Amino acid sequence: MKYDDVTHGLWDKTALNAPSFDSIKGEHKADVAIIGGGYTGLSAALHLAEEGSDALLLEAQDIGFGGAGRNVGLVNAGLWLMPEDVIAKLGKEIGEELIRVLGASPDLVFRLIEKHNIDCEAVRAGTLHCADCSGGYRALEQREAQWQKRGAPVTLLKREAAAPLIGSNSFMGALLDKRAGTVQPLAYAYGLAKAAHNAGAKIYTKSPVTSISRDNNQWKLITPNGVVKAKAVILAVQGYADNAFKDMQQNLIPFNYFQFATPPLPEDISKTILPERHGAWDTNLVLSSYRIDKAGRLIVGSVGQVDNMGYALHKSWAQRTVAKVFPQVKNISFEHAWYGRIAMTTDHIPRFHILGPDFITVTSYNGRGIGPGSVFGKLMASYIKSGDKSIIPLPLSEPSKVFMREFRGLFYEVGARIYHTAQRRVSFF
Numbered sequence: 001m002k003y004d005d006v007t008h009g010l011w012d013k014t015a016l017n018a019p020s021f022d023s024i025k026g027e028h029k030a031d032v033a034i035i036g037g038g039y040t041g042l043s044a045a046l047h048l049a050e051e052g053s054d055a056l057l058l059e060a061q062d063i064g065f066g067g068a069g070r071n072v073g074l075v076n077a078g079l080w081l082m083p084e085d086v087i088a089k090l091g092k093e094i095g096e097e098l099i100r101v102l103g104a105s106p107d108l109v110f111r112l113i114e115k116h117n118i119d120c121e122a123v124r125a126g127t128l129h130c131a132d133c134s135g136g137y138r139a140l141e142q143r144e145a146q147w148q149k150r151g152a153p154v155t156l157l158k159r160e161a162a163a164p165l166i167g168s169n170s171f172m173g174a175l176l177d178k179r180a181g182t183v184q185p186l187a188y189a190y191g192l193a194k195a196a197h198n199a200g201a202k203i204y205t206k207s208p209v210t211s212i213s214r215d216n217n218q219w220k221l222i223t224p225n226g227v228v229k230a231k232a233v234i235l236a237v238q239g240y241a242d243n244a245f246k247d248m249q250q251n252l253i254p255f256n257y258f259q260f261a262t263p264p265l266p267e268d269i270s271k272t273i274l275p276e277r278h279g280a281w282d283t284n285l286v287l288s289s290y291r292i293d294k295a296g297r298l299i300v301g302s303v304g305q306v307d308n309m310g311y312a313l314h315k316s317w318a319q320r321t322v323a324k325v326f327p328q329v330k331n332i333s334f335e336h337a338w339y340g341r342i343a344m345t346t347d348h349i350p351r352f353h354i355l356g357p358d359f360i361t362v363t364s365y366n367g368r369g370i371g372p373g374s375v376f377g378k379l380m381a382s383y384i385k386s387g388d389k390s391i392i393p394l395p396l397s398e399p400s401k402v403f404m405r406e407f408r409g410l411f412y413e414v415g416a417r418i419y420h421t422a423q424r425r426v427s428f429f
C-alpha cells in the first residue's frame, strides 16, 4: 500500500503491482516534458513515446496520487452536460466535435487496456443513470433523445426494466449507456504508467516541478534535485495542482466527492446488486454513485469529504442510503472511506490554454476524467508534434480567476452536509 486510507481507500488496497520509479536527480533533456502522473499526463507520455518522441514525465508524489487514484471508476461517454447544452456553450462546430470525441472516449480507454494488457477490473457492460424523481426521468428522456440523434447506443429503461439491472426498486427508470463501463481507477493509471515506460517514456515520481522558465528557446523545469530542459511542455495537474501552479488552481472550483466500500458481500447478495456489473449514479442534484468491485464490495459515493466531522455525518448517510436502496444488504458495515477533489468550472466545460510557446494544458474535466484524460493526453501529444491547434476540440481560453472560488467550494461541502443530514433537495447549480 502506497497511500493514506482516507485519500485512496479501497483502490490502493486492490491495485496490485504498483510501478516503481526513481525521483529525478541532475540535468536532463527531453523533447517534451510532461507534468503530472494521472491519466492525462500518462496518456500523453505513452502516445508521444509510441511516436518516437523523447518524453519525460515528472510526478510530484506517486502515480495516481491525484483524481486518477481516488475516483469512482465510471468510464463515461461524453461530458456531464447534455449534448445540446454543449452546443449552446461552444457553438455547433466545436461543440459537435467535442461531443463526438468524448462520446467515443471509452473506446480509447478499453482499447488501451486491451492493447497493453492492463489488469484493472475492466468491465464494459455500460452504465445506468438512474432517475430518482419524475424531473430526473424527464431529464433522462432529453438525454436519450439528444444522444440517439447522434447515433449513440443509449436507451431509457422504465422502472420495471431498470429495477432488475440495478437490483433496486428505488428508481423511476434508468438510462443505459452501452458505450461506458467501469475500471479499478488506480490500477488503470498504474497500467498506463507501465505502458508508457515500456514504450520508452522516462517517468520520475516524488519529483515536483517547483518552477518553469524560458531559457534559450527551451523550457527549463526545476525540481528539488533535478533540472529538465525541454522543447515543449504539457501541464497535466488538474485539481491536484500544487503551489507551483497556484494560478491554474484559481481557474477551478474545488468539489469533494467521497466513497464508502463494504467488505465483499456474500455472493447470493452481491449478484442481486448491479448483476451485470453496470456502474450507476443518480439524477439527484447531490448525486450518489453505486458500483460493485471485482470482489463483490458495494461502493457508494456522494458529494462531500470524509474528514473529521464529515466522516460520521456522511457515513450515517451512506448506511441509510444502502438500507433504503439495497435492503437486501444486511448488517451494513464499511471497510474503507476515502475522498478526492474534483476540478470543476463554472460552465462545466474543460479548458484549453496555451501557456507559452509549445507549452499547453487541457484541464477541468468536471468529474469525468477517465475517458477525457486518456483522450486529451493523446490529442495534446498530437498537437505538440504537429502544431495544429484544431486537433483539440475546445476553444482556446486565457486562464482566469473564478470569482469567490473558495466560497463556492465551501458551498458544495456545506450543502452536501445539510442534504446528507436532512435528506432534502439542495439546489447546487
Ligand SMILES: Cc1cc2nc3c(=O)[nH]c(=O)nc-3n(C[C@H](O)[C@H](O)[C@H](O)COP(=O)(O)OP(=O)(O)OC[C@H]3O[C@@H](n4cnc5c(N)ncnc54)[C@H](O)[C@@H]3O)c2cc1C
Residues within 6 Å of the ligand: 035, 036, 037, 038, 039, 040, 041, 042, 058, 059, 060, 061, 062, 063, 064, 065, 066, 067, 068, 069, 070, 071, 072, 073, 074, 075, 076, 207, 208, 209, 210, 236, 237, 238, 239, 240, 241, 242, 244, 245, 256, 257, 258, 339, 340, 341, 342, 365, 366, 367, 368, 369, 370, 371, 373
Ligand atoms: C472522488 C472523485 C470521483 C471521480 N469520479 C470519476 C468517475 O467516476 N469517472 C471519471 O471519468 N472521472 C471521475 N473523476 C475525475 C477524474 O478522476 C479526473 O478527471 C482525472 O483523474 C483527471 O486526470 P488527470 O491526469 O488530468 O489529473 P490527476 O489524476 O488529478 O493527476 C494530476 C497529477 O499531477 C500531479 N502534480 C500536481 N502538481 C505537480 C507538480 N508541481 N509537479 C509534478 N506533478 C504535479 C499530482 O500529484 C497528480 O498526480 C473523479 C474525481 C474524483 C476526485
